[in-house]
Amino acid sequence: MAKRDYYEVLNVARNASEAEIKQAYRRLAMKHHPDRNPGDQVAEEHFKEAKEAYEVLSDSRKRAAYDQFGHAGVDSSAGGGFGGFGGPADLNDLFGGVFRDIFGGTRGGGGSQAYRGADLRYILDLTLEEAVFGATSKIRVPTLVTCATCAGSGAKPGTKPITCPTCRGVGQVRMQQGFFSIQQTCPRCQGRGTIIPEPCETCGGSGRVEEQKTLSVKVPAGVDNGDRIRLSGEGEAGESGGPAGDLYVQIRVKPHPIFTREDNDLYCEVPIGFTTAALGGDLEVPTLDGRVSLKIPAETQTGKVFRVRGKGVKPVRGGATGDLLCRVVVETPVNLTREQKELLQKFAETMEAGGKQHAPQEGSWLDGVKKFFEDMKF
Numbered sequence: 500m501a502k503r504d505y506y507e508v509l510n511v512a513r514n515a516s517e518a519e520i521k522q523a524y525r526r527l528a529m530k531h532h533p534d535r536n537p538g539d540q541v542a543e544e545h546f547k548e549a550k551e552a553y554e555v556l557s558d559s560r561k562r563a564a565y566d567q568f569g570h571a572g573v574d575s576s577a578g579g580g581f582g583g584f585g586g587p588a589d590l591n592d593l594f595g596g597v598f599r600d601i602f603g604g605t606r607g608g609g610g611s612q613a614y615r616g617a618d619l620r621y622i623l624d625l626t627l628e629e630a631v632f633g634a635t636s637k638i639r640v641p642t643l644v645t646c647a648t649c650a651g652s653g654a655k656p657g658t659k660p661i662t663c664p665t666c667r668g669v670g671q672v673r674m675q676q677g678f679f680s681i682q683q684t685c686p687r688c689q690g691r692g693t694i695i696p697e698p699c700e701t702c703g704g705s706g707r708v709e710e711q712k713t714l715s716v717k718v719p720a721g722v723d724n725g726d727r728i729r730l731s732g733e734g735e736a737g738e739s740g741g742p743a744g745d746l747y748v749q750i751r752v753k754p755h756p757i758f759t760r761e762d763n764d765l766y767c768e769v770p771i772g773f774t775t776a777a778l779g780g781d782l783e784v785p786t787l788d789g790r791v792s793l794k795i796p797a798e799t800q801t802g803k804v805f806r807v808r809g810k811g812v813k814p815v816r817g818g819a820t821g822d823l824l825c826r827v828v829v830e831t832p833v834n835l836t837r838e839q840k841e842l843l844q845k846f847a848e849t850m851e852a853g854g855k856q857h858a859p860q861e862g863s864w865l866d867g868v869k870k871f872f873e874d875m876k877f
Contacts, residue, residue: 763821
């Protein structure tokens, strides 16, 4: 009987990745393995077929030949050697990878391994001006660096780590539960594959010591709260000669006495006297890079917002510069003299004589209140 297409057997596409092929094979092997289907000849044939397909498609050289020439490209040797099953040994191959992935297989296997150092985070406080225009800051970061005494090996000078006698350098031990074989990290060497009989006196065998590191951080213009700057290789030193982690500098902008920031725009409140609000005038307002003149039109009310274009923040990732938005607050005079009070009283009398035309909002509000009282029959 003609052999089925290997991709069809595993039910994967022809451009499937190695991980997808491996996952498809595991699924079929777990389903059709003879130890799970004793006496089922059909399941046994399906298992053989899946194993043959996997051994070809998981090998890049064989897969390339199969893609070009089909079954003839890998001939009988590609599928040979499948006769019979090793029972538990085959099941170990099948499930070992699964349990390795679940129970920390990344730390074990293959003897002493190097591990990447941990990433660190540092919160950098900036003023609004520094965040908008950029700055260079010096920071001191507590971190773990490679021990100079033992050069990171963890062993006392003149000695060296030895192979772990429990796992024989593999870094993992195997536990048998029925026909399942579970592989887990060696409890003695913690997956390193080696132990240190005479630890370094400086680092206590860890290969790393704590140190304060001074770094210069260049902050780009336009950063905002929560933005992060990554400094590669400035985190903790790796174990057993592994690469260092990264340092992430997180920006925190201090409150400003005048401006508040929303995205790329700046906001500020501008108090003005009631005479300027009524008659209009020119007013100087501050910006982060100087002063600008703001023209206040006559009859300006509290809450009116004036936009000064291009006086906000230039985005750190590029784009148009934001605006400065000035919100006017009309200030009520305080600490008046007798003469000022008399003048204001005369002014109020002229306002009352003019009716609602001088205070339309007040008049409409009073009318609304009067109607409300009438409707509620107070």
